[in-house]
Amino acid sequence: MSLFIVSNSEGILVVDTGTLQRRSEGEPQKGSTLFTLIRGGTLYDGTGAAPRSADVLVGADGKVADIGTDLAAPEGAEIIDAVGCWVTPGFIDLHTHYDAELEVNPGLSESVRHGVTTALIGSCGLSLVVGEPEDMADTFCRVEGIPHELVLPLLQDIVDWSTPAGYVDHLRSLPLGPNLIGMIGHSTARSHVMGLGRSLDKTVQPTESELAAMGRLVEDSIDAGLLGMSVNLLPWDKMGGERYRSRPTPSVFARFAEYRRLAEVVRGHDGVFQAIPNIQTRWSIGPLLDMSRQRGGKTLRTSLLTMMDAAPAMGAYRLMGAAANLYNSKFGANVRFQALPTPFDLYTDGLENPVFEEFGSGTEALHLEDLAARKSLMRAPVYRDRFRKEWSNKVASRAYHRDLSEARVVECPDASLNGKTFAEIARARGTDDLATFLDLQAEYGNDLRWYSVVANAKPEVVEWIVAHPASIIGFSDAGAHLRNMAFYNYPLRMLKRVRDAELAGRSFMSVEHAVYKLTADIADFHRIDAGRLVKGARADLVVIDPEHLDDSVEEIHEAEMPEFDGLSRLVRRNDETVRAVLINGNLAWRDGQAAEDLGVGHQFGTVLALGGAAA
Structure with missing residues (x-):
């Protein structure tokens, strides 16, 4: 019996006091599915604990019902043979630009196929939380390398919300593949309040009432379930469209007093403040670090881009690590640098x-x-x-x-x-x-x-960065720079790096710590309910064949995007590596194939709110 068949309109299976019963429904209900037993795998639970051989039983409510050895399979359960495989929590991609793509491809299978079960949108000061469609497209498309002529008509057709709560409700209405977490972009808030033209004028600064309105937008976004705010100080991220083409994005035109004021709203909710410093001058890293330190007994969770070994700034990654350690240990800060565990090619x-x-x-x-x-x-x-x-x-x-x-x-x-x-x-x-x-x-x-x-051309430097306590793993830019980058499978590439070093007798990190850094570490920093594979947790998990953590994870391919009129994207695909992916207890990917209702049914991902509950 196939899991995908039982979750269609013919009916669904539910559990009542331990027995399976069928009841007819017009629409499948989220989490109503067969038991799934993942048998014989090596469990890495995301906590950093040592691995152990264990079966994982996923219940009809989409949660982990039991973990143990030689678990009995309930009648009619879906069995996944995981002998020789690793079983881990689903990976969390903390930096994507799927904001536009998920509107036409909510299954986001390019990430799901690699074990990503939660993705963050609203990065780099850019989001679709509020605003006019043309303003959204002009701000978003050139920065992220997505065709304006495809995105603008899409946004004109679908944008029917005018508040952060309306946007989150819209996201919840989509048949999501992975779970989503999100932020309001500062460019979004600034242009919405000031008007796009004024927000892009270096001679104009927001009035007191406009600053207050931006603060309310950030507050409303967090109240609606978003995690916080992202800002961008980098002037070479440019506007598209025709009206203001080639100007920097609105966030760049703000003064530090504006960033600080809005960051205090985020701090008050124990939310997340993501920032791109001006990496051309780098002077802004200091003030951003200082913003994270404790004020009024509260830290500011600060996620900065990026700890990376770039030739024009050789050794800067070490200074970033030392500065973050200093602020975190001496000043009560909570600052992390996003880091790719791969060459940045x-x-x-x-x-x-x-x-x-x-x-x-x-x-x-x-x-x-x-x-x-x-x-x-x-x-x-x-x-x-x-x-x-x-x-x-x-x-x-x-x-x-x-x-x-x-x-x-x-x-x-x-x-x-x-x-x-x-x-x-x-x-x-x-x-x-x-x-x-x-x-x-x-x-x-x-x-x-x-x-x-x-x-990140030197392997030993990448290992140093990945292992550093101030690095937080991610920065895939998934959904953007479609012809430039292919980092969708970076969690698998990190696991390959760790396993290869271990097999070569020069381990720089244990597999269990690598899994922790790809899962619970990210979840805890962002204050979301994800990242651990323990009894009672939502069953977002991945089954990985470590024998296929091989050179295939590095192979480059081009894949068409039918939803975007045949546009192709650069990818690295290695479908023999990931045996299965479950999201909310439902099989989303198995043996190289997406579930037939991924991106169609509502039983997979949801919007995860700051603090742990679903939005």
Whole structure:
């Protein structure tokens, strides 16, 4: 008998005093399902406790009914053979931009297939909590690399809410795959209160009444079940659309007094304050750290981006770790740095990459949506001189290393260039590296696809970052930068890294601690009911075959997104690694296939509120 059949409109199975009975219903009810017995696996419960062999019995209410050895299977139970496998809590992705995608693809199977059972939306100061559809699309799309022409009509069609409570109700109405947690974006609140134009004017600051209104929006968002607020101080995140194209997003225009005032609202609710410092100048990290320290006996849960080893700031990750340790231990702060447990590698079509927004001539090129006009710009001598001057500036801060002997062509109409670095191509042509780079941009535009590792290139440094107590694992940007990034399966890649080191006799972290950092550690910091696989907990869990934590987790693929008119996204897929995923006790993924009602039925994910209850 299949779990998916019994949860359709023909009827559902419920439990009454330990027996299974069928009752007819017009619609399946959330959590009404067969027992599921996961038999013979090695249990990592998310607490950091040592693993143990155990069966896990999931009840008809979607919760863990029992954990033990040789558990009897109730009549009609779904049996999952987990012998040789790890059984862990579902992973929590603490940094996604699924805000738009979940409106057309609420199952979010690209994350579910890798064991992600909870995802956070509303990152980087961007959200859809309130606002006009055009303002939402203009603020969201260019920053996150999502086509404006697809998102704007979608938002115009679906936005029927005007308050945070209305938005949360809307999310709850969707047939979610994973659970959702969310934040209100500061850019969202600022533009909604001040008007988009005023919020993007550096000569205008909010009035006292506007600041109070923003504070009420943050308060209302937390009351509705969202976790807090995200802000963005990074000026190379730019507006899309036509009205204010290429200006930084609204959050960037605020003064620190505005961030502090709104952060105090979050502090008062013991919520979460997520911030992107200005990583070009880095001076803002200090004041953000200081905001986290205790005030009035309360800390501010502060999630900062990002602890990463980038060539232009070699060793900065160590300073971040030391500063966080100091503030947390001496000043009663609770600050964590988001961290990817992988190399931070990017694929780029032409110049379609946010790293080019960090200097003026890069933004000038990306301002041009007409690709023919952009190619012409690449040929203009005056522009090329300006690009060269800014690209080569040794004084200006930068996030990207701009090393063209490292950046490599992966796909080009001239196939003879594939696999070569720009420096290698330059030597063959007898020109310098940057001139060759601009020549290829002018000739091929977005048909030139290339690859670069921006940060975390050294395995030993990644291990140091992952193990640091101030790092909090995540920063996938899932749902954004669709052609640039493929970090959806980063939890599996972290487990591979940990297991490989253990097998090589140089363990830097136990598997149980790695599972803790991917689950309960994140849940506890964000104050949500998730991350532990214990009796009575909601059954969000993953069955992993460790023998397939192999090189397949690193393989790059392109996958079509039918919901977005055939747009493709970059992914890493390794479907033999994850045997099964349960969300709210329901099988969402098994043996390489999504449940037939994932993204259709309402029995899987829900909105998880700050403090533990479902919103």
